[in-house]
Amino acid sequence: MKKLLLILMFSAAGLACAAPPSVIPLWPEGVPGKRDIGPEKIGDGYNSNVSEPTLTMVGPAVDHPNGTAIIICPGGGYVRMSTAREGDQYATWLSTLGVTSFVLKYRMQEYGHPAPLQDVLRAVRTLRSRAAEFGIRPDRIGVMGSSAGGHLAASAGTLFDSPLGRTGAPLDSVSARPDFLMLMYPVITMQDPAAHAGSRKALLGATPSQENLQLMSLEKQVTSATPPTLLIHTQADSAVPVENSILFYQALTKAKVPAEMYLFEHGGHGMGMRDGLGTSSLWPRRAEEWLRDRGLLTPVTQAK
Secondary structure (H helix, E strand, O other): OHHHHHHHHHHHHHHHHOOOOEEEEOOOOOOOOOOOOOOOEEEOOEEEOOOOOEEEEEOOOOOOOOOOEEEEEOOOOOOEEOHHHHHHHHHHHHHOOOOEEEEEEOOOOOOOOOHHHHHHHHHHHHHHHOHHHHOOOOOOEEEEEEOHHHHHHHHHHHOOOOHHHOOOOHHHHOOOOOOEEEEEOOOOOOOOOOOOHHHHHHHHOOOOOHHHHHHOOHHHOOOOOOOOEEEEEEOOOOOOOOHHHHHHHHHHHHOOOOEEEEEEOOOOOOOOOOOOOHHHHHHHHHHHHHHHHOOOOOOOOOOO
């Protein structure tokens, strides 16, 4: 773990000397259904009250980028985003692997469903349509998410073709299917007993329809077209039960989707990359192995 921390420290120093991260507006033509919700709130590593979704690009910290891109969806129950711990920190780590990261700032409870889905699918379409500009491969775009951000990432992997994710923009013609998913202690189901009630209320309202409960219980939306998935969860998670990951893994297995799952004993909800949690703190090594095994860390010539 000390080696991992040293890597992160040197990476952060390298990034500090590089150009500042690029912020990419997701909806330059205007945010769908935009309303006046007041100013965005930023502080203590969190963002909330978002009305202008963006992607913040963090480039590779190594000499030879591998062309892989990962959209990172921070968690926070669809109420706020843990941007520092589950966004920026992940991006710094991924940069050491040659990955280009894009931290997604998405709409949440002030808009509700389907605004977050529209934002994450728009993010995939934006990167795929501008892959050459960003130095990435259009066939190597993954989505990573933690907690409610994991729900959003899994939504991208299961509802990428949903009409709810389209707004009538020309970019809708670009495929929004991620090429892989990385889900950290994700919210998956919206149905009891394993549901995270806070995320459900923030996304679907206090009295969600049965149709929306079914649609956004993502274990029920898995098909053979769902992309390969890595799941990481802990037995000690008392906020989002480990059954969420298990349900999704079972659905992936039934649909014959390549999947790998690590269930650790220690580490409460929102552990991020925290040290001192036994084997749970080593999850970045397992994730790197998974990415490497899938060929996602092998440098390739950028597609034109």
